[in-house]
Structure formats: structure tokens, C-alpha cells
């Protein structure tokens with residue numbers, strides 16, 4: 125009985141809070157509709173919210189108002205979109221059809237209301253939020269940096285399904301609409317105004333008042349269905365049928381080339397725009413969009429991309445520790461070493477409002493580090509992402525020098541100097557002497573032991589690893605490495621700092637290559653074995669990129685990293701991981717040529733022009749390495765399995781036996797964000813589960829028989845195979 129009462133009370137409270145989540149506030153004849161989901165950080169369209177929204181709209185329609193204005197009461201969110209939790213649990217096309225038809229009905233109701241409806245957008249207005257404002261008669265926006273309007277659906281393997289593919293092209297033209305829909309993009313309010321997506325842009329503090337005045341101004345004019353008007357003769361010509369077919373065809377071929385056909389959603393969205401643009405029967409157009417949505421929503425690709433989305437979201441809620449120890453606030457950091465990594469770290473921190481003191485041992489390096497940061501901000505100014513004022517403000521956050529001036533005030537110091545244990549230990553000890561006792565020092569080492577390095581620190585509990593990936597401003601992953609003596613406070617602080625810097629941190633145990641490089645290196649070395657065995661560089665790269673979906677092939681990646689670095693790291697890994705890392709003779713031979721270092725020397729497996737653009741494979745590499753003409757005799761399947769299955773083997777050891785991380789999620793997050801492992805496959809271990817441990821083990825045994833012990837499946841993987849279990853239980 126108690127339980128029933130509890131459930132009833134709970135249900136009553138839930139209804140009350142939905143009720144209060146969307147309110148009507150009458151304002152001298154105008155209905156101000158406020159979105160403020162109770163108990164949620166963001167406004168989103170779940171089924172109960174949609175039902176409530178419909179009730180509110182009907183009440184407004186009956187209420188004798190002259191116009192309605194829709195606003196959000198969340199500080200930097202207008203409406204974030206549909207509720208992805210709901211999408212995640214839907215499995216069948218029928219489930220999607222029900223939810224989408226409801227949205228069509230409600231947004232159609234907005235269009236059919238007799239009074240004008242104005243959306244006043246402050247904050248993120250994405251997906252379903254954007255589709256809702258497209259059904260409004262007018263849209264105003266604030267110029268707050270948080271205001272972004274977009275349709276990111278394709279990033280989840282779906283297409284805009286609440287009318288976005290139909291209505292957006294009608295408001296801003298099919299070309300600009302495709303640019304947003306196919307890329308899953310968003311525009312700021314200024315661009316939205318230029319595109320005709322919003323009718324005015326105002327300071328956030330003026331937006332609501334302006335929207336109410338605007339509502340009064342347009343109330344007498346009644347409804348407005350604004351149709352897109354091309355600007356100029358050229359744009360008008362592009363609207364004509366043959367030109368439109370040509371442009372849409374280009375979008376299709378370009379998208380197909382870019383995605384190698386692995387992502388069906390953007391292609392499906394182009395089809396919908398193609399079929400529905402200019403269609404007078406909007407209901408029919410929306411039906412076409414709905415059918416297309418259902419086709420892509422039930423695919424494994426969409427399920428995997430939605431899982432990846434949740435994987436990334438889950439980091440926001442984590443602290444990096446299991447205890448309730450809190451991160452210390454970080455306002456100012458020091459960066460030791462102003463080279464490739466130090467310069468990048470300083471840029472990212474300053475960009476996020478953290479004061480940075482950059483220290484090197486020569487002025488040239490400091491100047492280069494500062495210039496590097498400035499160049500990235502300059503590019504953002506050119507692309508109108510930030511203005512000059514922002515640039516100056518951000519630049520003022522970074523200062524540099526050769527001494528420890530100011531180090532006494534820092535909360536954290538990130539070390540990014542040469543990769544040498546003795547030098548690092550010495551510099552860390554010296555730095556600790558200039559800092560507050562509780563200042564945390566974090567090393568960006570990519571291969572050295574954090575536990576060993578901590579011996580250089582007088583208080584090793586205040587020492588951890590903070591492993592960024594290159595280029596720092598582009599790569600989202602940070603491995604937070606817990607040394608044996610690192611305190612929870614140090615780990616939590618570096619975890620939180622990484623998030624503050626816009627990164628996705630994963631806590632990993634100290635050990636050779638930590639998590640991501642340890643899994644990646646066997647794959648890179650296997651590419652060299654494939655070369656040794658008669659495969660061509662182009663074929664191997666093409667198969668991994670186009671057929672498997674890696675962002676680039678392994679030879680291109682080795683050129684990016686530097687062949688010398690790859691060889692050095694492989695040797696370190698061979699020493700610590702043993703025969704799983706066998707260096708092929710071609711790699712040893714490669715080490716002899718000090719000019720073939722990869723992109724940085726304009727010559728690696730590929731040749732590069734002075735701007736770093738690839739000029740194709742350097743065919744002389746085969747003779748230099750004593751190889752004959754490549755035969756490409758191996759099948760695509762074998763080529764790919766030889767590289768990918770050893771990664772799975774290494775991941776099984778790292779996760780199940782050595783607990784480098786605790787969950788398969790962390791492996792997948794690390795591999796996607798640190799190496800670009802294809803998100804549509806859900807991550808390395810989701811992919812492994814889709815293939816099955818038994819098949820992987822059997823194939824590794826076959827490969828071990830053919831090519832050697834490096835392929836031998838490890839015990840944890842064999843155990844999974846034997847008991848028919850998966851990484852994700």
C-alpha cells in the first residue's frame with residue numbers, strides 16, 4: 125500500500141513539474157511562453173514535454189492573445205533538441221513514427237495558429253528546438269556566444285525528423301540548408317541573420333523586451349509564411365531545376381567520398397531535401413522525411429553513434445575518482461616547455477580563460493609558442509568565430525619567460541619538455557621548489573613512467589600525468605595518468621582542469637604507452653609488416669581509411685607522427701611488452717635514413733610539398749627498403765584483420781588483466797577521441813563485440829600460425845571466446 129501511495133505521489137509531482145516546465149505569462153495581450161524544464165539543466169523535447177507544449181499552445185490559441193513569444197528561462201540553452209534518452213530506447217520504425225507524428229502535429233499547430241508566433245532565441249537551439257522555431261512565423265536571437273542554431277542529427281546517425289529537412293530549405297534556401305543539415309552544423313546568431321534564419325539580433329538583456337514589442341508590431345499583420353528569396357541573379361539561377369539537380373548531385377558525390385558510404389544519414393538527408401524542396405504539399409513532404417528518418421534510425425550505425433554521444437556526455441558527470449574528494453579550483457597554470465605540445469597546451473588553457481605562464485629555456489621557443497597561439501586565434505578572427513577584442517583578451521592571458529617568475533601563485537604546472545626521464549625529474553624537483561606546496565605538477569610524457577618520474581617531486585602525491593594528443597587544439601582526449609602515489613585530489617583536479625579546457629579526460633593506470641598508444645602501436649607496426657609482406661602503401665592506407673573507416677591510413681599516420689618517433693616508441697614498447705611488439709626489418713632499415721622522417725622532413729612514406737600537402741607515395745621507398753614491386757596479394761579482409769585484431773588483443777589485456785582502465789567504455793572513448801577510431805563502429809570494443817570474441821581468437825590463431833607469435837590471442841580474450849561472452853556484458 126505504501127508503495128502505491130509513494131508511486132502515486134511521485135506521479136503527481138512529475139505531472140506538476142511538467143506543468144510548471146512550460147508556462148504562459150500574459151504580457152499586455154501577448155502570450156509569453158516560457159520553457160524551463162523543472163529539475164533539468166536543459167530544455168528538451170521529451171514526450172511529456174511535447175504533450176504539455178501542445179496544451180499550452182491550445183490554451184494560447186483560445187486565450188484571445190494578439191501574438192505569442194516563446195522564450196527559455198535556462199541561462200545558455202533555448203531548446204537543446206529531442207530527448208536522446210527516448211530515441212535510444214526506440215528500436216522499431218513504428219516507435220519512431222508515433223513520436224515524430226506527434227511533433228508534426230504540434231509544429232503544424234503552430235503554423236496553423238491565427239496569431240503570429242515569435243521565437244526569441246537565447247542559447248543553444250538545436251535539433252528539435254531548431255525545427256520548432258522553423259515552424260514559428262518570426263525568429264529573433266541574442267548575440268550571446270551561447271546562441272547557436274543548428275541541426276546536429278546526422279552526428280547521431282539520424283536526420284532531422286521534426287520537419288527540419290523540409291522547413292529549413294524553405295526558409296534559407298536548399299544550399300545553405302544542406303550546409304547545415306549534411307554537416308550536422310550550427311550557426312551563430314550573426315550568421316543566422318545573414319542567412320535569413322532569424323529576423324533580428326539583439327543583446328541578451330534586450331531580447332525579450334524587443335521580442336514583445338516586435339510581437340505587437342507584427343500582431344496586426346497576422347501570420348507570415350516567409351519564403352526564401354534568393355539574393356542576386358546567380359542564386360536565383362541555382363534555384364532552377366537543372367542547376368539544383370547538379371548542385372544536389374555534387375553534395376551527394378562529395379558526401380559519399382568523404383564518408384566512404386559508412387554514414388547513411390547525411391546521404392538520406394540530401395535525398396529528402398532533393399525530393400521535397402519546392403513541394404507544395406507540405407504534409408506529403410513531411411511524410412517523406414518521416415519515412416527516411418525511420419530507415420536510418422533503426423541502423424546499427426545510428427545505435428553506435430548514439431552510444432558514442434552518451435559516452436562523451438558521461439564524462440561531464442565524472443570526477444575522475446571514486447572517493448568524494450573534490451577538485452581544487454584552477455585559475456592559473458604554468459607550462460614548462462613552449463614546443464609543439466607546450467604551445468598547444470598554453471593556447472587551449474588561455475582560450476578557456478585560464479591564466480598561463482609559459483616557461484622555456486630559450487626565448488625563441490617562448491616566442492614561437494606565443495606566435496603559435498596567436499596564429500590559431502587569428503584564424504578564428506578571419507572565420508568570424510571571435511572578434512579582435514576576444515583575441516586581445518585571450519592573448520593577454522598568456523605570458524612567457526625563461527625564469528620561474530609568478531610560479532608561486534600557480535595552481536597547476538604542466539610539464540612538456542624533452543622526453544628524458546633524468547632531465548624531467550630534475551626540472552620537476554626544481555619547479556616544485558618555486559611553487560606553493562599544494563601546487564600540482566602534471567607531466568605530458570607520452571612514454572615514461574609517471575610513478576618513476578614522481579620520485580623527482582618532493583611531494584609525489586601532488587604529481588600526475590596529463591597526456592594530451594597532438595595537435596592539442598584539435599584532439600579531444602587527455603589521459604590522466606595516476607601514478608602509484610598520486611592523490612585523489614591531484615587526479616580529480618587534473619580531470620576537472622581537462623574538462624575546463626574542453627577536453628575529454630580518461631583516467632588510466634601508469635604503464636607502457638598508458639592506454640591509447642599501447643593499443644595503437646601494434647596496429648602501426650603491423651602496417652610495416654604488411655609492407656614487408658608485399659603490400660603497397662596506397663592499398664593498405666586506402667583499405668583502412670575507406671573500407672574500415674579510420675580517419676587516415678596507418679602510413680599517413682606514421683608520416684604525421686614522425687617515422688623516427690614511431691621507431692623510438694616501438695622499441696620502448698618491445699622492451700616493455702615483449703614479443704607482441706615485433707619490429708619488422710623494413711622498420712629497422714627505415715631508421716637508417718635520417719631524411720625520411722615523415723611530413724616534418726617532407727619525405728616519409730609519402731612526399732609532401734612545402735605546405736605539407738601530400739604529393740603521393742614516394743615510390744623510391746620500396747627499393748630503399750630492399751623490397752620488390754608490391755604485389756598486393758592479401759585480401760582486404762586479411763589486411764584489415766592483421767591491424768585491427770591485435771588492437772583488440774592488446775585492449776583485452778589492458779582492460780581485463782591489467783586494469784589500465786576499468787570499463788570497455790573508457791577504451792572506446794579513448795580510441796575514438798585519441799585515434800579517430802571510426803565512431804560509426806561504436807568504438808574498438810563495441811566493434812569487437814559485433815564480430816565476436818570466438819571469431820577474433822580463431823583468426824588470431826590462424827594469423828599466429830602464418831606470421832608468428834605476435835598474433836597469439838591473450839588469455840582474457842580466449843576466456844571471453846570460450847565462455848561466449850562480450851566486453852560489454
Ligand SMILES: NC(=O)c1ccc[n+]([C@@H]2O[C@H](COP(=O)([O-])OP(=O)(O)OC[C@H]3O[C@@H](n4cnc5c(N)ncnc54)[C@H](O)[C@@H]3O)[C@@H](O)[C@H]2O)c1
Nearest residue numbers: 461462463464465466484485489540541543568569570594
Ligand atoms: N609531439 C607529440 O606528438 C607529443 C604528443 C604527446 C606527448 N608528447 C610529449 O610532450 C613533451 C614535449 O614534446 P614536444 O613534442 O612538445 O617537444 P618539443 O621538442 O617540440 O618541445 C620541447 C620544448 O621544451 C623546451 N625545454 C627543454 N628543456 C626545458 C627545461 N628544462 N625547461 C623548460 N623548457 C625546456 C625546449 O626548449 C622545447 O621548446 C614530451 O614529453 C613528449 O613525449 C609529445
